[in-house]
Amino acid sequence: MLARLVPAEAMSAIAERALAVGRGGAHDTRFRLLTLGAALVVVAIFAGVMASLIIGALPAMRQFGWSFLYTEAWNPVTEKFGALASVYGTLVTSLLAMLVAVPVGIGIAIFLTEICPRALRRPIGIAIELLAGIPSIIYGIWGLFIFAPWFQEHVQTALVDGLADVPYLQDFFGGPPYGIGIFTAAMILSIMVLPFISAVTRDVFETVPHVLKEAAYGLGCTTWEVMWRVVLPFARSGVVGGAMLALGRALGETMAVTFVIGNAHHIQKSIFAPGTTISATIANEFTEAVGDLYLSALIEMGLILFFITFIVLASAQLMLRALERRAGSAA
Amino acid sequence: MSSAIYLRRRLWNGFFLALSVLAAGFGLIWLGFILGALFYNGFAAIAPKLFYEMTPPPGEDGGLANAILGSVMMSTIAVAVGTPLGLFAGTYLAEYGRYRRFAFFVRFVNDILLSAPSIVTGLFVYEMIVVKMGHFSAWAGAASLTVIVIPVVVRTTENMLLLVPNGLREAAAALGAPQSFIIRAVTWRAARAGIVTGVLLAIARISGETAPLLFTALNNQFWSTDPNAPMASLPAVIFQFAMSPYADWHRLAWAGALLITATVLTLSIIARVLQPKRSQ
Numbered sequence: 001m002l003a004r005l006v007p008a009e010a011m012s013a014i015a016e017r018a019l020a021v022g023r024g025g026a027h028d029t030r031f032r033l034l035t036l037g038a039a040l041v042v043v044a045i046f047a048g049v050m051a052s053l054i055i056g057a058l059p060a061m062r063q064f065g066w067s068f069l070y071t072e073a074w075n076p077v078t079e080k081f082g083a084l085a086s087v088y089g090t091l092v093t094s095l096l097a098m099l100v101a102v103p104v105g106i107g108i109a110i111f112l113t114e115i116c117p118r119a120l121r122r123p124i125g126i127a128i129e130l131l132a133g134i135p136s137i138i139y140g141i142w143g144l145f146i147f148a149p150w151f152q153e154h155v156q157t158a159l160v161d162g163l164a165d166v167p168y169l170q171d172f173f174g175g176p177p178y179g180i181g182i183f184t185a186a187m188i189l190s191i192m193v194l195p196f197i198s199a200v201t202r203d204v205f206e207t208v209p210h211v212l213k214e215a216a217y218g219l220g221c222t223t224w225e226v227m228w229r230v231v232l233p234f235a236r237s238g239v240v241g242g243a244m245l246a247l248g249r250a251l252g253e254t255m256a257v258t259f260v261i262g263n264a265h266h267i268q269k270s271i272f273a274p275g276t277t278i279s280a281t282i283a284n285e286f287t288e289a290v291g292d293l294y295l296s297a298l299i300e301m302g303l304i305l306f307f308i309t310f311i312v313l314a315s316a317q318l319m320l321r322a323l324e325r326r327a328g329s330a331a
Numbered sequence: 332m333s334s335a336i337y338l339r340r341r342l343w344n345g346f347f348l349a350l351s352v353l354a355a356g357f358g359l360i361w362l363g364f365i366l367g368a369l370f371y372n373g374f375a376a377i378a379p380k381l382f383y384e385m386t387p388p389p390g391e392d393g394g395l396a397n398a399i400l401g402s403v404m405m406s407t408i409a410v411a412v413g414t415p416l417g418l419f420a421g422t423y424l425a426e427y428g429r430y431r432r433f434a435f436f437v438r439f440v441n442d443i444l445l446s447a448p449s450i451v452t453g454l455f456v457y458e459m460i461v462v463k464m465g466h467f468s469a470w471a472g473a474a475s476l477t478v479i480v481i482p483v484v485v486r487t488t489e490n491m492l493l494l495v496p497n498g499l500r501e502a503a504a505a506l507g508a509p510q511s512f513i514i515r516a517v518t519w520r521a522a523r524a525g526i527v528t529g530v531l532l533a534i535a536r537i538s539g540e541t542a543p544l545l546f547t548a549l550n551n552q553f554w555s556t557d558p559n560a561p562m563a564s565l566p567a568v569i570f571q572f573a574m575s576p577y578a579d580w581h582r583l584a585w586a587g588a589l590l591i592t593a594t595v596l597t598l599s600i601i602a603r604v605l606q607p608k609r610s611q
Contacts, residue, residue, distance in 0.1 A: 025509065027509060032510075032511070034419055035420065035423035036423055037419070038422075038423060039419075039423040039437045042416075042420050042437055043436070045455075045478055045481065046443065048455060048459065052454070053451070053454060105354075107350055108351070110351040110354075115348055126603070127358075127359060130362060130599065131358065131365075133535060134592060135538070135566070136539065136541070138365065138539065145585075198358070222343070222344035223344055227347075245446065252447065254448065255542055255566075258570075259573065286545065299454055306451045313442070313447070314439075317442055
């Protein structure tokens with residue numbers, strides 16, 4: 001019936017268009033599936049990391065059970081392995097690093113948003129962010145050859161001598177000044193994660209509505225009071241999220257720490273003493289590990305590290321996501 | 332009485348602002364120290380033969396040619412594999428997934444991978460490739476770098492595509508273009524500078540990556556172009572040489588460190604220049 005109304009050549013043109021639209025549709029589907037496949041690869045990598053770590057760690061898990069987590073012994077010869085010294089080193093270096101990096105990072109963000117002359121803001125901001133771009137192995141070699149000897153000669157010796165007779169403190173700052181050790185590693189970590197904290201903090205500070213700050217200034221607040229009572233409370237979840245992100249980095253940092261931590265599988269009271277972290281142990285011993293149990297113990301440490309960083313990073317993300325949504329709905 | 336309060340508040344204000352200036356100084360001083368030491372020690376060791384002689388045994392003269400080649404080869408493979416994967420996955424998140432639950436999940440997983448310890452991804456590649464093949468190889472090294480490239484490219488691609496105004500997509504759709512065509516001819520093109528930035532950042536990120544290479548590509552003292560064999564890389568050689576007691580090796584380690592840093596800084600500066608201004 002259509003054929004009677006429409007001339008034949010027009011009919012074929014319509015058919016061709018319909019075919020072209022159909023081809024476009026088929027092409028659309030293929031392209032969408034292609035991008036979906038790539039997204040699935042990302043998920044597959046994540047699942048693969050988890051699965052391979054768990055499977056690799058199984059022999060050590062069977063052998064040591066939960067005692068792996070609270071045993072300090074690390075003896076490849078008798079094949080007695082415990083992760084406690086490494087886990088302790090990982091947590092202590094990261095927490096010490098955060099103690100330094102969080103206040104300093106927030107200070108930098110305050111400087112950049114409130115004090116710095118406008119012309120200098122961008123260059124200084126970029127310079128601080130360059131710290132984040134320097135690869136960790138550079139921090140490592142610098143820490144080993146430059147920072148540790150300097151620290152040993154000028155700071156550590158003075159601290160050890162000065163605190164030698166002070167009760168309690170002498171335990172934490174005592175021992176021979178090697179230069180390398182837990183404290184040195186923590187200092188280098190704090191420099192490394194500084195830019196993460198200051199960059200995120202500055203970005204959240206900039207989302208604080210100007211009206212709030214102007215109102216506080218209008219009441220006669222000083223700059224510090226505005227920052228401490230208005231800006232920081234408003235930006236709290238963002239700042240905490242940024243700090244968690246930095247903590248995640250610090251926990252997993254390998255090369256910078258491996259150079260300067262000293263690789264000692266003991267827990268000592270003094271924070272100047274050599275220690276080790278999970279990542280440093282893996283980096284140092286993995287290729288030299290003989291025996292399936294030794295390898296498996298190292299992989300189980302990797303699993304513990306992945307577990308800890310996963311929790312930290314996931315909570316950082318949840319906080320920053322919530323913030324993004326709030327900023328999005330406010331805009 | 333009240334003037335005492337004012338004075339105290341002003342003093343606190345001055346005190347804390349001074350502290351924050353000090354904090355900024357603290358950050359900048361370390362940057363200065365690190366770059367200073369790097370250039371001072373690195374330049375002393377830079378010589379043409381770095382680029383054509385092999386890594387030497389201790390006590391002999393040599394260069395870093397095999398390590399440079401290894402780094403370039405493995406990074407090239409990683410970027411060649413990781414970029415398309417990351418580009419497509421980022422496109423899915425920005426153009427198709429957006430508010431779907433699956434897209435939120437992929438985003439979450441991707442951001443975890445983005446910050447996960449690289450040594451753990453190295454263990455994954457070790458289990459998946461090194462154990463299966465039975466030996467260390469440049470393929471495994473490249474694979475571990477690919478795992479690091481993908482999340483970086485996914486994140487920047489998605490962010491950049493989201494900056495493209497919807498009006499452009501709607502205009503193209505109104506002309507009757509199929510969605511796949513709109514993405515390739517309109518949104519990718521509009522976001523091109525940003526996507527290139529992401530790839531540059533990914534290259535910068537992997538060029539200093541050491542930890543996963545230690546037990547995937549291992550190291551190699553000799554010139555090797557066989558991706559099926561262990562391969563040297565600049566970071567692995569720096570690690571080995573810096574931890575050794577030999578002064579010759581230390582000098583080469585500094586030279587390698589300077590090469591890597593120069594590469595990374597150049598890439599990040601180019602990336603910054605290319606980066607489109609965020610709409611405020």
